[in-house]
Amino acid sequence: MSEIPKAYEPQAVEAKWYQFWLEQRCFVADPARVGPKRPAYAIVIPPPNVTGVLTMGHVLNNTLQDILARKARMDGKEVLWLPGTDHAGIATQTVVERSLKQAGEIKHRNDLGREAFLERVWQWKEKHGGIIIQQLQKLGASCDWTRERFTMDPEYSRCVQRVFLDLYHKGLIYRGKRMVNWCPVSLTALSDEEVVMKEQRGFLYYFKVEVAEVPGTWLTIATTRPETIPADTAVAVNPKDPRYAGLIGKHVRRALPLEDQALIPIIGDEQIDVEFGTGVLKVTPAHDPADFAIGLRHHLPVIDILNPDGTMNELAGRDLAGLDRAVARRKAAELLSSHGTLEKQEPYVNNVGFSERADVPIEPRLSEQWFLKYPSVGPARACVLPPGEKGSSGDDGVPSARAHSAAPEAGAVAQERMRFFPDRWAKVYDHWMEGLQDWCISRQLWWGHRIPVWTRRSEISLRSLYTELLTVLLENTGFSACDAREVAIRVDGQTLPADPAELRRLVESGDPGLDAVAAHETVICTLCDKLHANLARHGFAQDPDVLDTWFSSWLWPFATMGWTGDPAQDARNATLQAFYPTTDLVTGPDIIFFWVARMIMAGYEYLGKLPFRNVYFTGIIRDKHGHKMSKSLGNSPDPLALIAGYGADAVRFGIIRSVPLGQDLIFEDKEFDRFKKDERYDFARLPWNPARFPQLELARNFCNKLWNACRFRQMQGGATEGEIDRALLTSDDHWILLRLDQAIRELDEAFANYRFAEATSTLYRFFWSEYCDWYIEASKAALRPVEENRAAEGPGGAVGVSPDGPAVDGAAVAALRANKLAVIDFVLSHTLRLFHPFLPFITEELWQGMGYAQDLPADQGGRTILSAHWPRPLDDEFREHYGLDEAAAKLASAKYELVGLGRNLRREFNLPAAKRLRFVLRPAGALAPEEVEVIRLLLNAEAVEVDGGYEPARGTPRVANDLGELSLPLEGVIDVAAERSRLTKERDKARAELAKVQEKLGNPNFTQKVPPAVLEEHRRRLTEWEGKLNQAEASLANLPAAG
């Protein structure tokens, strides 16, 4: 570190060290190193979308993971932070299709066809897939990039299909015609979790229908969707509703379509809310989940009047067919109106489900889809510790195995517990797990894992069918018993053995029932590539759908580690054995159902163990309006621009410092308009140019402070990390070492509880307030060049050292100076390590530049700070060895307190900081000259005279504490009024505080019940305030008469 710049310049530093870390393979995890002395620590990254770009949410999330990973490395653990991306089915397909359309290459993906289109998606992925990875590297993420995974990697895809096959085998996956959430834009089904409810302003339309059997009797029906009237197949009322009960069983004439006003029944159903609308419900089984359920109960027909894209089909009738559903709604209302059956329409606000991705109203639609009944629900639900429970933690914070008292299933035996941070999310999780609905896992997309199922419908005898299946299994395949596990066959919903020998036995059985020709549906689920050609040749067609992206993500913790599902093979998988279960998961609470819950279930189902031991849910980063920041809303600043402007370390520190456990963060300066003209920052050059970010500015300044503190040390010269001589420690040294100890303890506590923001506060306070503001300033007394110190302390020097003070000795001064540097190096080298997880780049630069790496073994910080040991609290041995003394530290803080009081006098008497002042100190006890010199320096005083018998002139401002009385003789310029005002304020304050303490101590309830320590504290406070009050009163009495 020659030519140290005055300000920290992050850009070059960051690139240099990241490259160094990669070259040195610092992030690469080696399962072979894991052992009793080197425990494993693992995190899997929440995989960002492969075509995504970094958002502020990613910054928060991945910085936290990086902090955990770097801290774990410094703790001596073998760390695997496993990175990767997911294929993001809908998002990626949409992006690619849109770009091809914009380029004019296609009008629709059908123009290319499935294979060619997928080819283009892969090209897109190759081109854009690395962007977010590079961005994570800019942030400093210490992922093991050699293990980067993608959910569409061949091995990963195989895991997905194996799991599909397994669940199909187990009967947990089934195909069914059910109501699903249909997105008319993406043209695919969605899971319930991908639907967001939004309030919509619409109308409640009241229209009337005549009861066929009782002419002249009309029923009024309220609906928000008049366009679905042609799909109505009944009208429902509550049988307990006296208004309508008598009409049940009769019919009404359906209003639309006009050309087909069919008669539909009036049915009674308990679910009908008597209070709502008119108490009469139109029942539209094809287009409403609740109505569908009613339809099932009453065996109603289903009329589907919508096309997949949300337009009306011909069943909607002449007037509506072809119209978009929104247009059709208005048209239907007009039709009713023109026929005099629309009684009124009222403005109405209701909740409508929207496709999260396409942001259009979803359409409840009856369609054939694949569903999953969740596996391992019992253990997955039982393993998460409920709020308030701590579990019994081991040394490394891993909860030990313990049975759950409320395990809902007998199979859920003693198991490890998982902790959520903050724990309130456990309740949300539990609630969702309680009401699990089957998961719709099929998507009508091309980009994704294609469902490994082949189907054929045929008119055939079972004997012929089985014979044919034998051919399919055996022809050109070398099929063996082990392959049989990779095939599941169902005929008409019944499982058929995939073992050729058993099939042959069936074929050769004499059962005459096998010869009847009938319609059969044969479904084959297989992983076996060899069968595919045979299946095609025999008229089987592969299911065109792909699986929900989350159906691959939920396997992430073990599929990324090379899990195969083959027990023997997995037992030999060193990575899986060493690093699963993982230690921590860091993610947003918005995907607790999508991802976290499902991973837990998959973990139990396939590894028999929870996938991670702790889940940290981050806050959500919002803009000043409280909206979640996202790329699509355009309200997120580009993190890379922030990194360019402030430095990666500052962005990390600023964000982490601002986000307490589990709270959302509003990340924007509301007073933007006031500051945007601030010329100190050239934000105009930055593309996002939104605002300035006080959080980041603070953090950048902090990095600069750290930089300059080291620069200051560097400028002092001398040996690096010399030996500390306990005999030469000053009270300031005792103080800072004990403050360092305190900071380490606070940090350990913060880490144990995942309180990262708290950790940054501790670092900030310790480094800036304690180390820089007090300790370094105080140290400047000892750090002055030796000659200067001799002059300052020699006889006739300006400082009022008592004449019989120690003889000044050049060698002694030099030794003191060297010892001071040794303490500074000790503290700084510890501080850099404490900062490293948060500020990886600047700490590495300083660690190397300051020479702290020099004498250390390569694997303990010699090569890089990354592997330096995390500082331990100063133990008894250390305290003993260096004679660390609480009393000395107390003396130092008393000094600083007195300095604060003295500086305050300056202010009170309007004395400019530059004005050289003489103070007089009447010490309460013995006080070494070097202590006085520190006080003088911190006061920026010309002199502090020590005079045990000093009696200041009347009206001389003075302050006092345990150390003594500090007077500021202001010859001839005493502002009596100012001093009276100051002392009066002080006296009143003392009186008030004294009264409070006296009242408490006078209360027998208090003195009897309060813990001794608190009582002691209050008694101490009493004497303290009494002393202050006396002093203020005495000073007031001492003031000359006004005038």
Added chain:
RNA sequence: GCGCGCUUAGCUCAGUGGAAGAGCACUUCCUUCACACGGAAGGGGUCGCAGGUUCAAGUCCUGCAGCGCGCACCA
């Protein structure tokens, strides 16, 4: 409708029953040889409201209000 958060200084927010805190902003002073991305001092708070528990409540309990977020088939 049910659940979960939040409400503390002008702003953004910490606060773990025992003397109300930080950063920014504001006022005044200082370019003193680490740092003006800096230093010193200062002003500013009935801790949302109302009850309760306690010797002691910003902190625990109950209710209420406002804001936010989830979950939920009210057409």
